[in-house]
Amino acid sequence: MVGQHGGLPGPLASGPLPNSAPAEQYRGRPVDKLCGPAQNGGRYEDQSSGVRRVLRDDAAVLGIAVIGAGRAGMIHARNLASGRVPGARLARLVEPRAETRQAASAELRLEHSSADYREALADPAVDAIVVATPSALHCEIVEAAAQARKHILCEKPMAMNAAECDRMLDAVDRAEVTLQIGFMRRYDAGFVAARRRVEAGEIGQVVSVKSLTHGPSIPQPWMYDLRTSNGPLSEVNSHDIDTVRWMSGSEFEEVYAIAGNYRSPAAREPFPDFYDNVILTARLRNGMQGCICGAQGVMYGYDARCEILGEKGLITVGGLAADSVVAYTADGSAGAVVRSWQQLFLDAYRAEDEDFVRCVREQRPPRAGGEDGKAAVMVVNAGNRSIALRRPVSVSEGESANA
Structure with a gap:
C-alpha cells in the first residue's frame, strides 16, 4: 500500500538486507508439505476477513514481531523500531539466516530475535505479527499465528492457491483475529x-x-x-x-x-x-x-x-x-x-503499518x-x-x- 520519498534517520537508514531466506530454512519440512494438496477455492465474496480478539489489558503499545528480514520485512521492522508507527513497537525479529538476523538486530537495536517463528508466537509480549517470508510459507505461519491468537499483517502474495487462502481465512475467523494483506498501493x-x-x-x-x-x-x-x-x-x-x-x-x-x-x-x-x-x-x-x-x-x-x-x-x-x-x-x-x-x-508502507494497528485496536476490517x-x-x-x-x-x- 503507499509512496512518497524519504528515508529514516540515523542507524535505521542503512540499505536493505538481502531478500528473505528460502522457505525451507524457516523450519525443517520440505516446501511441498507446507499446506497440503491444493483444492478448488470456491467463489470470491466481496468482504474482508476480519477481526478480532481483545488485546491483553496491559497492551498500551502493540508488540509486533516481524517474520522475515528480507527487503519488505525490514521496511516494516524499521517502521516499528523507529517509532514511526504510533501505538506499536518492534517486539521481535525472526530470520533463520544467522548472519542476516544478527545484522538486522544490530541495526534495529533489538534485543529479541530468533530463527524459528514459533518462538515469536509463544512470546506473550507479541500481540501481532508481520509475515514477510517466501509465499510458500504464508499458509503455515498464518494458521499457527491465528491459533496463537496473534493479529496478522501478511505480505502479498497471500498464498500459493485459493485452497491455502481458504485455510487461512478459516483460521483467522475461528480465532477472531485481524488478517490484513500487504497491498500497500492502497495507501x-x-x-x-x-x-x-x-x-x-x-x-x-x-x-x-x-x-x-x-x-x-x-x-x-x-x-x-x-x-x-x-x-x-x-x-x-x-x-x-x-x-x-x-x-x-x-x-x-x-x-x-x-x-x-x-x-x-x-x-x-x-x-x-x-x-x-x-x-x-x-x-x-x-x-x-x-x-x-x-x-x-x-x-x-x-x-x-x-x-x-x-x-x-x-x-x-x-x-x-x-x-x-x-x-x-x-x-x-x-x-x-x-x-x-x-x-x-516508503510512506505507503508506514501508512499501511499504522492502519494495521488501528484496525486491531478499533476492531474494524482492514483496507x-x-x-x-x-x-x-x-x-x-x-x-x-x-x-x-x-x-x-x-x-x-x-x-x-x-x-
Missing part, C-alpha cells in the same frame, strides 16, 4: 487520490484499467521455480491485480497472458517455465477491460503506473520520475528517476483483507495456466487446475 497518496477521483465520477463510467510494474531487481534464485513462487505474476504483479480490482470495482473473469524469459539467462535451462516479462489482458465481470504488464531486471529504474480510462476522460497515476520536473531537449530528456520500490512506497488476497491469488494461477496453455483461461479454471 499510496497518488493511488488513493486517483481512486477518489474515480469514485467522484470525474471520468464517468470506467471502461478499462491498465497497471504496470517494471522493477530493476534481478529475481532471487528461489523465485525461478514456479512451483514454490508462482512466478512474477505472483511476486511482482499481485499489486497490479489488486490495483485493477480496486480501481474498477469488479472481479477478473477471464485472462489471457503471454510471457518470456529475456533477462534471466541463469534460469533458462534449469527452469524453462520461468519468465521475467509478462503481459496479461483480462475481461472483468462487469464488462470492463484490464491489462497488466510486468517486468523484472529492467535497468532504467523502478516503474509503477496505472491508467484508468473512463467514458469522459483518463486518470493516470504513478510513473518513473522521482519528481515532477523533467527537462526535454534535442539531446533527450533528463530527470531524476525512482530506483526502487522501497524508495517509491485490504484476506478475500482481496485470495482474489489476487486466483488471478495469478489463471494467468500462469494461460501462459502454459497459450489460450484464455477463466479464473475458476485456473484454480481447478491446482486441485
Whole structure:
C-alpha cells in the first residue's frame, strides 16, 4: 500500500538486507508439505476477513514481531523500531539466516530475535505479527499465528492457491483475529487520490484499467521455480491485480497472458517455465477491460503506473520520475528517476503499518483483507495456466487446475 520519498534517520537508514531466506530454512519440512494438496477455492465474496480478539489489558503499545528480514520485512521492522508507527513497537525479529538476523538486530537495536517463528508466537509480549517470508510459507505461519491468537499483517502474495487462502481465512475467523494483506498501493497518496477521483465520477463510467510494474531487481534464485513462487505474476504483479480490482470495482473473469524469459539467462535451462516479462489482458465481470504488464531486471529504474480510462476522460497515476520536473531537449530528456520500490512506497508502507494497528485496536476490517488476497491469488494461477496453455483461461479454471 503507499509512496512518497524519504528515508529514516540515523542507524535505521542503512540499505536493505538481502531478500528473505528460502522457505525451507524457516523450519525443517520440505516446501511441498507446507499446506497440503491444493483444492478448488470456491467463489470470491466481496468482504474482508476480519477481526478480532481483545488485546491483553496491559497492551498500551502493540508488540509486533516481524517474520522475515528480507527487503519488505525490514521496511516494516524499521517502521516499528523507529517509532514511526504510533501505538506499536518492534517486539521481535525472526530470520533463520544467522548472519542476516544478527545484522538486522544490530541495526534495529533489538534485543529479541530468533530463527524459528514459533518462538515469536509463544512470546506473550507479541500481540501481532508481520509475515514477510517466501509465499510458500504464508499458509503455515498464518494458521499457527491465528491459533496463537496473534493479529496478522501478511505480505502479498497471500498464498500459493485459493485452497491455502481458504485455510487461512478459516483460521483467522475461528480465532477472531485481524488478517490484513500487504497491498500497500492502497495507501499510496497518488493511488488513493486517483481512486477518489474515480469514485467522484470525474471520468464517468470506467471502461478499462491498465497497471504496470517494471522493477530493476534481478529475481532471487528461489523465485525461478514456479512451483514454490508462482512466478512474477505472483511476486511482482499481485499489486497490479489488486490495483485493477480496486480501481474498477469488479472481479477478473477471464485472462489471457503471454510471457518470456529475456533477462534471466541463469534460469533458462534449469527452469524453462520461468519468465521475467509478462503481459496479461483480462475481461472483468462487469464488462470492463484490464491489462497488466510486468517486468523484472529492467535497468532504467523502478516503474509503477496505472491508467484508468473512463467514458469522459483518463486518470493516470504513478510513473518513473522521482519528481515532477523533467527537462526535454534535442539531446533527450533528463530527470531524476525512482530506483526502487522501497524508495517509491516508503510512506505507503508506514501508512499501511499504522492502519494495521488501528484496525486491531478499533476492531474494524482492514483496507485490504484476506478475500482481496485470495482474489489476487486466483488471478495469478489463471494467468500462469494461460501462459502454459497459450489460450484464455477463466479464473475458476485456473484454480481447478491446482486441485
